[in-house]
Amino acid sequence: MAVLPTRLGADPAGGYGWVSIVLHWATVAVLFPLWFVGYATSHPGSESVLELIHTHTTIAVCAYALLWLRVLWRFRQGHPAPLPRQRGWSVRLGKAVHYLLLLAIAVMLVSGPLMAWTGGDAIHVFSAAIPSPLPKLPRLSTWLLAVHRTTSRIIMLAILVHVCAVLKHVAFNHDGTLGRMLMAARRTTGRR
Numbered sequence: 001m002a003v004l005p006t007r008l009g010a011d012p013a014g015g016y017g018w019v020s021i022v023l024h025w026a027t028v029a030v031l032f033p034l035w036f037v038g039y040a041t042s043h044p045g046s047e048s049v050l051e052l053i054h055t056h057t058t059i060a061v062c063a064y065a066l067l068w069l070r071v072l073w074r075f076r077q078g079h080p081a082p083l084p085r086q087r088g089w090s091v092r093l094g095k096a097v098h099y100l101l102l103l104a105i106a107v108m109l110v111s112g113p114l115m116a117w118t119g120g121d122a123i124h125v126f127s128a129a130i131p132s133p134l135p136k137l138p139r140l141s142t143w144l145l146a147v148h149r150t151t152s153r154i155i156m157l158a159i160l161v162h163v164c165a166v167l168k169h170v171a172f173n174h175d176g177t178l179g180r181m182l183m184a185a186r187r188t189t190g191r192r
């Protein structure tokens with residue numbers, strides 16, 4: 001079977017290309033610090049809350065383009081077909097959880113900056129600040145905080161389900177599910 005180079009890192013049929021794999025693991029590396037620093041900001045009384053918010057927004061702004069790229073890349077590429085031994089309702093559930101995670105990231109990327117700006121705050125990135133281009137709308141800001149907060153909890157729950165599912169595949173199914181997110185699949189012509 002002839003093997004062709006993967007064009008511009010696009011996903012070959014039935015697997016992930018390098019772009020998808022790098023985007024997946026880079027997102028894992030960025031999402032956990034963002035989530036935990038963000039979560040720590042929600043504990044009133046701590047004197048370092050402002051510093052934590054600044055750390056959170058610094059990571060968020062630095063990773064902003066990467067996270068959008070990650071979301072848009074999957075919608076553009078579509079989801080790869082299941083592996084031969086991935087079958088049944090769990091395949092549909094897995095795909096639904098993947099898309100839920102991507103949508104939730106998009107919601108965080110929209111609600112985060114809008115929440116800060118409509119609350120009258122600048123967005124701090126290291127020692128610089130991006131001033132608000134919007135008027136102060138406290139009620140909208142409070143609503144966006146609720147959206148940001150609820151979506152962050154949905155993300156954590158979905159990640160828990162996702163990681164448990166991957167562990168189940170590794171421990172019981174031995175079907176190459178983890179392997180295809182570690183090593184790029186090769187594009188083939190289908191000729192022998």
Ligand code: HEM
Binds near residue numbers: 038039041042053123
């Ligand atoms: C996937 C990306 C993101 C994740 C996982 C995330 C996660 C979180 C979490 C868990 C909180 C604490 C919510 C609470 O319980 O009160 C939070 C707060 C916050 N996030 Fe994000 N966030 C993300 C993106 C962003 C972006 C892009 C911005 C703006 C540039 C942003 C700005 C903020 C601010 C200002 C707060 C503090 C809200 C307050 O208490 O006043 N976030 N974030």
Ligand code: HEM
Binds near residue numbers: 024074
């Ligand atoms: C250590 C933690 C993680 C492991 C071991 C892991 C593993 C995997 C594996 C093996 C797949 C391929 C499943 C398949 O298509 O058959 C996958 C896909 C996926 N994972 Fe994770 N994952 C982890 C964390 C995360 C996190 C934090 C997110 C949150 C954004 C995430 C989002 C996705 C999405 C959206 C897909 C679908 C393909 C894509 O768009 O990249 N994963 N993951």
